[in-house]
Amino acid sequence: MCRHNRHIVSIFIALLLMPLMPRLCAAGFKKGDALPDLAGFKLEGKLPDKLKGQVILLDFWASWCAPCKSSFPAMEELNKLYRDKGLTIVAVSVDEKRENMDRFLKSVAVTFATAWDAGQKLVGAADVSAMPTSFLIDRAGKIRFIHNGFRGDETIKQYKQEIELLLKEKTP
Amino acid sequence: MKNAPAFGKQSLPPARTFAWIAVGLLLMTMVGCAPVKPWQREQLADSIMQPDRDPMGSALIDHVYFSREAASGGRSVGGGGCGCN
Numbered sequence: 346m347c348r349h350n351r352h353i354v355s356i357f358i359a360l361l362l363m364p365l366m367p368r369l370c371a372a373g374f375k376k377g378d379a380l381p382d383l384a385g386f387k388l389e390g391k392l393p394d395k396l397k398g399q400v401i402l403l404d405f406w407a408s409w410c411a412p413c414k415s416s417f418p419a420m421e422e423l424n425k426l427y428r429d430k431g432l433t434i435v436a437v438s439v440d441e442k443r444e445n446m447d448r449f450l451k452s453v454a455v456t457f458a459t460a461w462d463a464g465q466k467l468v469g470a471a472d473v474s475a476m477p478t479s480f481l482i483d484r485a486g487k488i489r490f491i492h493n494g495f496r497g498d499e500t501i502k503q504y505k506q507e508i509e510l511l512l513k514e515k516t517p
Numbered sequence: 518m519k520n521a522p523a524f525g526k527q528s529l530p531p532a533r534t535f536a537w538i539a540v541g542l543l544l545m546t547m548v549g550c551a552p553v554k555p556w557q558r559e560q561l562a563d564s565i566m567q568p569d570r571d572p573m574g575s576a577l578i579d580h581v582y583f584s585r586e587a588a589s590g591g592r593s594v595g596g597g598g599c600g601c602n
Contacts, residue, residue, distance in 0.1 A: 353535040356539050357535055357538065407559065474555060476558070
């Protein structure tokens, strides 16, 4: 095979692999990554004043997602159990229409922070693979645990173990 | 023919053919087919997107087909009708 043809065959193979590139180079939040500053994503709603040094449960949910809605009583329970020990829950809605989020939030009186990701920028940056997805962030601001989906008691048990582990760690 | 290749020597098509195939594949990667991300499924999750939103209504329609037209199935369900009830 002449050298010219070899080059063309290489280009040919590269082009065949091109559609796989987005999967291979998937971005998104991963374990060990630092949580970016949430203020930079223009979330609508009041975020907690103090996030630094806290254990954060960042949850992505939507009013059209049944498992997301069923996770709310569990998050409320977690908030009541651990907020005084240093847990902050931020539930970010990815609803396209704010009124859908508001309608659901009226039906569940929650005591943790909720915000609306109006342009779906934060969830796009997180590149979650399922709904709901939640990230547990340690006091140093690093993502330590990721939960894809909500499986009732099984997930609650995991949350409790992981939150207690993170709460025991000292603030750096 | 003066410059004709020897028998069995030219095993690959000419470079230009590869180039055209490569261009074709490049264009193929540029067309649509964007995956829907999990957070973009609001419209798909709407109840109006469900094919069977009223199970009782569907059961009644099935019964009508079964009784009057001796037809059963047709909704990915096996079986045939005798039209006897």
